[in-house]
Amino acid sequence: MNTDKNINNKFFELKQECPKTKARLGALHTDHGDIPTPIFMPVGTQGTVKALTQRDLRELDAKIILGNTYHLYLRPGNDAMSYYKGLHNFMNWDRPILTDSGGFQVFSLQELRKISETGVRFKSHIDGSMHVFTPESVVDTQRIIGSDIMMVLDECVPYPAEYEYVKESAQLSLRWAQRGREHFLKTEPLYGHKQFQFGIGQGGMFKELRIENLKGLIDVDFDGYSIGGLSVGEPTEVMYEMIDICTDVLPKDKPRYLMGVGTPENLLESISRGIDMFDCVMPTRNARNGQIFTTRGKFNIRNNKFKLCDEPIDSGVGFYTSEIYSLGYLRHLIMTDEILGLQLASMQNIAFYLWLMKTVREKIANNEFYEWKKDFLASWGAKNEDNK
Amino acid sequence: MNTDKNINNKFFELKQECPKTKARLGALHTDHGDIPTPIFMPVGTQGTVKALTQRDLRELDAKIILGNTYHLYLRPGNDAMSYYKGLHNFMNWDRPILTDSGGFQVFSLQELRKISETGVRFKSHIDGSMHVFTPESVVDTQRIIGSDIMMVLDECVPYPAEYEYVKESAQLSLRWAQRGREHFLKTEPLYGHKQFQFGIGQGGMFKELRIENLKGLIDVDFDGYSIGGLSVGEPTEVMYEMIDICTDVLPKDKPRYLMGVGTPENLLESISRGIDMFDCVMPTRNARNGQIFTTRGKFNIRNNKFKLCDEPIDSGVGFYTSEIYSLGYLRHLIMTDEILGLQLASMQNIAFYLWLMKTVREKIANNEFYEWKKDFLASWGAKNEDNK
Numbered sequence: 001m002n003t004d005k006n007i008n009n010k011f012f013e014l015k016q017e018c019p020k021t022k023a024r025l026g027a028l029h030t031d032h033g034d035i036p037t038p039i040f041m042p043v044g045t046q047g048t049v050k051a052l053t054q055r056d057l058r059e060l061d062a063k064i065i066l067g068n069t070y071h072l073y074l075r076p077g078n079d080a081m082s083y084y085k086g087l088h089n090f091m092n093w094d095r096p097i098l099t100d101s102g103g104f105q106v107f108s109l110q111e112l113r114k115i116s117e118t119g120v121r122f123k124s125h126i127d128g129s130m131h132v133f134t135p136e137s138v139v140d141t142q143r144i145i146g147s148d149i150m151m152v153l154d155e156c157v158p159y160p161a162e163y164e165y166v167k168e169s170a171q172l173s174l175r176w177a178q179r180g181r182e183h184f185l186k187t188e189p190l191y192g193h194k195q196f197q198f199g200i201g202q203g204g205m206f207k208e209l210r211i212e213n214l215k216g217l218i219d220v221d222f223d224g225y226s227i228g229g230l231s232v233g234e235p236t237e238v239m240y241e242m243i244d245i246c247t248d249v250l251p252k253d254k255p256r257y258l259m260g261v262g263t264p265e266n267l268l269e270s271i272s273r274g275i276d277m278f279d280c281v282m283p284t285r286n287a288r289n290g291q292i293f294t295t296r297g298k299f300n301i302r303n304n305k306f307k308l309c310d311e312p313i314d315s316g317v318g319f320y321t322s323e324i325y326s327l328g329y330l331r332h333l334i335m336t337d338e339i340l341g342l343q344l345a346s347m348q349n350i351a352f353y354l355w356l357m358k359t360v361r362e363k364i365a366n367n368e369f370y371e372w373k374k375d376f377l378a379s380w381g382a383k384n385e386d387n388k
Numbered sequence: 389m390n391t392d393k394n395i396n397n398k399f400f401e402l403k404q405e406c407p408k409t410k411a412r413l414g415a416l417h418t419d420h421g422d423i424p425t426p427i428f429m430p431v432g433t434q435g436t437v438k439a440l441t442q443r444d445l446r447e448l449d450a451k452i453i454l455g456n457t458y459h460l461y462l463r464p465g466n467d468a469m470s471y472y473k474g475l476h477n478f479m480n481w482d483r484p485i486l487t488d489s490g491g492f493q494v495f496s497l498q499e500l501r502k503i504s505e506t507g508v509r510f511k512s513h514i515d516g517s518m519h520v521f522t523p524e525s526v527v528d529t530q531r532i533i534g535s536d537i538m539m540v541l542d543e544c545v546p547y548p549a550e551y552e553y554v555k556e557s558a559q560l561s562l563r564w565a566q567r568g569r570e571h572f573l574k575t576e577p578l579y580g581h582k583q584f585q586f587g588i589g590q591g592g593m594f595k596e597l598r599i600e601n602l603k604g605l606i607d608v609d610f611d612g613y614s615i616g617g618l619s620v621g622e623p624t625e626v627m628y629e630m631i632d633i634c635t636d637v638l639p640k641d642k643p644r645y646l647m648g649v650g651t652p653e654n655l656l657e658s659i660s661r662g663i664d665m666f667d668c669v670m671p672t673r674n675a676r677n678g679q680i681f682t683t684r685g686k687f688n689i690r691n692n693k694f695k696l697c698d699e700p701i702d703s704g705v706g707f708y709t710s711e712i713y714s715l716g717y718l719r720h721l722i723m724t725d726e727i728l729g730l731q732l733a734s735m736q737n738i739a740f741y742l743w744l745m746k747t748v749r750e751k752i753a754n755n756e757f758y759e760w761k762k763d764f765l766a767s768w769g770a771k772n773e774d775n776k
Contacts, residue, residue, distance in 0.1 A: 046720075046721075046724045046726055047717070047720060047721075047726075048721060048726050048727075048728040050726065050727055050728075051727040051728070051731075052728070053709070053728060053731065071724075075720065075723060075724050076695065076716070076720045079696075080695055080696060080716065080720070083696045083698070083716075084698060084714070084716065084717075090714075090716075090717055090720075091717060092712050092713060092717070307464065307468060308467075308468060308471045310471070310472060321441070324480050325480060326472070326478075328464070328468065328471075328472065328478075329435070329472075329478055329479060329480070332434070332435060332463065332464045332468070332478075333434075333435075333436060335463060336434045336459075336463050338434055338435075338436050338438065339436075339438055339439040339727060339730060339731070340436040340438075340439070340440070340441060342727060343439075343441065343727070343731075
């Protein structure tokens, strides 16, 4: 796909590489706009990034957001999504959208799903109705959603897992990826804008399985490659090791997306290891629990010390609500379970994550990434209440 | 107060009277800006109008909002409110604020409060701690909050209630009003802007008690007069009758505020009877339950007929979210318990209430209020699913 076109029409453009780490500066070009990388993608599970309006997201300068195929397939459902001519139109968002395949959610259902060569049969968590996802059907659903970037169906293996199980699972995921790619190439976008498809590497915490699986995916030739099945409970160092192994195998001219990760530290360390794209519910979910990420560290806003505190939430991230509202007001809103508390905390945390990625891009561009990352992690981490 | 100053310095300015009803066009002048009347005041119980940012409120063109003294006294508390130099500064809102006295909430506590000549002793619904509100202390608390318009402490009588009980209660409320006014006149605003104080008429559903009580309050000479103790379960016609009796007694040169009322129909009928100011949790609370007020009627957005409906939420109220988001998207958000659903529904309902009041003011100004009201109620009411 696209690799034979000139650079301006290329989906992924590699602009610069860090001389001291594997960090990369790049850009994804989609019909809904360009996405500079490294990038963090706020998660909009059910067609909304929780507690934010689409205008907030635009003002926060989110370049791309996520949608979850499993949730959107169940509600509003493919009939509705088709009626509304896709998710962009449905939710009033004209920038890029990436969707997962729904596999991750289905496999989280545990008792409610049954896997076979064909695909996965599962029970809706909402009404108990039975459904089947196949490598082909998730492509069709993502055609109906109209995401700019779609994912193949894969099995996300739990941690820890036996070698044999992980091996067989990764082989099944690879066969599904082949079928998914075939179906993708046989079908067309429905709404006039281009769609791209990523394969997802699996293989648990076994180096050779990771490598073997990725090589199989590379042979299929996707528009980009995701790394799945990490941050599932393994030690952080093991995760970093797996990422390093994967990015050594992956082609330089394709984007790399680490799914569902993670903390600010995880992002910086993964960027160092050559990752371009991230998504995680952490900034929004933790916001709703009162955990605030700021340029001066992360903390829980419920702490009594913020009761009398008229400092701005964070004057460092360049977002208006974080500048005009005080930590004391935010604490009051969270303590009284006010919806505005969820809104302001979510805005702050997304602002922080996007600020972090923007700063990373500037530092890579100026060849300062390695030193800056070391300093930032030392000073930012030291300021956190809970440095886990 | 203020009545001896020239018209530009007057707190309340009566601009026009409807020739066919008792409706009035006017304006309240405060140091935080002018408030055209009739006006609806969105309720911001705990220093936030639920699910709306202050920027939303400004863009909705809310001219004044409410705060609840009981809730703000408990959280963040007077120490915090004093530290933040009042509610305007705390919540970043530079337009007028009106606060109730806290009496209504305290009397809703039922088992948790004890009344005496001095005031009312009550148990916090949050932590069970004991507190006392007196006519003087609620003035002090509202000085600390810094509301532009404050209320006296009163006892809100339940419905139905015996004549003797209502009579004694209304007399107690009047004595409290006298003490509250005295304390108000002996104390000063804390933050450099003027504050005004309203008396609250009580008397249940007994005409002569209502009249007697209001005459007592008028003798005290407040900046405005509220009508309390209505919309507490009595038939709507009885409420309208009481309002009519009250506005016949009240001076024309002072604003009249009907507390805690009500439906769009209630507002129009009360304006016809000479009311200038309203507050009610209905638009925001009902929004959170999925009930939407629009220019084409009110309905519950959960109804299946909105599943496939790409009409705007309401193109008639002139608010951007109601124009760009569809009923189908709003339904999806409410069905999936998404916070954005609460936000969009709250914006719509507040937009509708403010649109209604703006339209009323235009109609009074053009001497078209009487005819317009008749037509509107006939056509709007007919379009409602639930016309109670």
